[in-house]
Amino acid sequence: MTCPYCEENRAHRSHRKGLNDRMHLLFKQIPYRCKNCSRRLYAYRAGEDSPRMRTHEERKIMELRRRLRWKRTKRELVIYGFGALCFAVVIYFLIRPSTPASGG
Numbered sequence: 001m002t003c004p005y006c007e008e009n010r011a012h013r014s015h016r017k018g019l020n021d022r023m024h025l026l027f028k029q030i031p032y033r034c035k036n037c038s039r040r041l042y043a044y045r046a047g048e049d050s051p052r053m054r055t056h057e058e059r060k061i062m063e064l065r066r067r068l069r070w071k072r073t074k075r076e077l078v079i080y081g082f083g084a085l086c087f088a089v090v091i092y093f094l095i096r097p098s099t100p101a102s103g104g
């Protein structure tokens, strides 16, 4: 692993510690430490994949996927909402006082 600061190939995987490292792990980034300048840096685990992951198209695909998932969630919410509304209407007709027009 080449260190981006001093451009020496002396960066090694560092032990993760602290909340900061865990946050980076959420984004599939793991901590490295350079033995030359002793700086810490974060890199994607799949080294070769990382440049491709950040291309514009890849990001667009991820965004599209997320939007599709949100659309599905929204549709489910609409269905549940409609069901709840129907239920409320039925309950309303069941419990409402009898109208004066009925019967005689």
Ligand SMILES: [Zn+2]
Residues within 6 Å of the ligand: 003, 004, 005, 006, 007, 008, 034, 035, 036, 037, 038, 039
């Ligand atoms: Zn370095």
